[in-house]
Amino acid sequence: QSALTQPPxxxxxxxxxxxxxxxxxxxxxxxYNYVSWYQQHPGKVPKVIIYEVSKRPSGVPDRFxxxxxxxxxxxxxxxxxxxxxxxYYCSSFVGSKNWLFGGGTRLTVL
Amino acid sequence: xxxxxxxxGGLVQPGGxxxxxxxxxxxxxxxxWMSWVRQAPGKGLEWVAKINPDGSETYxxxxxxxRFTISRDNAKNSVFLQMxxxxxxxxxxxxxxxxxxxxxxxxxxxxxxxxSS
Numbered sequence: 001q002s003a004l005t006q007p008p009x010x011x012x013x014x015x016x017x018x019x020x021x022x023x024x025x026x027x028x029x030x031x032y033n034y035v036s037w038y039q040q041h042p043g044k045v046p047k048v049i050i051y052e053v054s055k056r057p058s059g060v061p062d063r064f065x066x067x068x069x070x071x072x073x074x075x076x077x078x079x080x081x082x083x084x085x086x087x088y089y090c091s092s093f094v095g096s097k098n099w100l101f102g103g104g105t106r107l108t109v110l
Numbered sequence: 111x112x113x114x115x116x117x118x119g120g121l122v123q124p125g126g127x128x129x130x131x132x133x134x135x136x137x138x139x140x141x142x143w144m145s146w147v148r149q150a151p152g153k154g155l156e157w158v159a160k161i162n163p164d165g166s167e168t169y170x171x172x173x174x175x176x177r178f179t180i181s182r183d184n185a186k187n188s189v190f191l192q193m194x195x196x197x198x199x200x201x202x203x204x205x206x207x208x209x210x211x212x213x214x215x216x217x218x219x220x221x222x223x224x225x226s227s
Contacts, residue, residue: 003154034212034213036212036213036214038155038214045205045217045218045219045220046155046205046214046217047217048213048214048215051211051212051213051215052211052212052213055211057215089154089155091155091157091213091214093212096169097160097167097169098157098169098171099145099157099160100157101154101155101156101157102154103154104154104155
């Protein structure tokens with residue numbers, strides 16, 4: 001099964017908002033409300049920032065929000081900060097207890 | 111504090127075997143599904159395998175089926191990944207992760223597996 005499709009890069013200035021898309025099919029993103037998003041700073045371990053499409057774990061700022069429409073999920077980062085510069089990965093349940101990740105998006109804060 | 115500590119990575123020749131271990135602390139280990147997720151150098155994340163709380167169910171990504179085996183020992187709060195018939199494309203950092211709320215909420219620091227002659 002192919003990886004979910006994410007743009008390789010995204011950028012924004014401090015204080016702005018940026019949205020990263022994650023496109024799959026009706027067999028994964030469109031079929032389940034089990035999309036999660038992970039933030040990975042260079043050389044660090046991934047950290048979950050959104051689960052079940054739009055829920056935030058404790059401690060994750062509300063500047064991070066998730067949504068889904070059809071086969072595409074989105075992560076929006078509002079009020080961009082320098083520390084938001086990282087790689088972001090989406091993930092979706094694909095049935096039969098399997099999971100699929102997106103190829104990742106490098107977010108640059110200009 | 112939840113801690114997942116992997117061990118067992120290293121350099122292995124193509125066709126060889128390696129067994130990864132992950133020791134968990136700070137959680138009631140026997141309640142949770144556990145997974146292994148890998149990341150090839152400079153590449154993205156790939157889910158590899160998962161196991162249910164009592165070890166009776168296991169699932170794998172197609173590329174490792176028949177070569178990798180995930181198992182667990184709840185008495186030792188540990189999960190394992192036996193990797194056989196290793197290939198160059200298996201070279202990656204392997205992360206032990208807790209599967210919870212349909213996401214991977216705790217990650218170990220990872221252990222590097224390099225498959226090369």
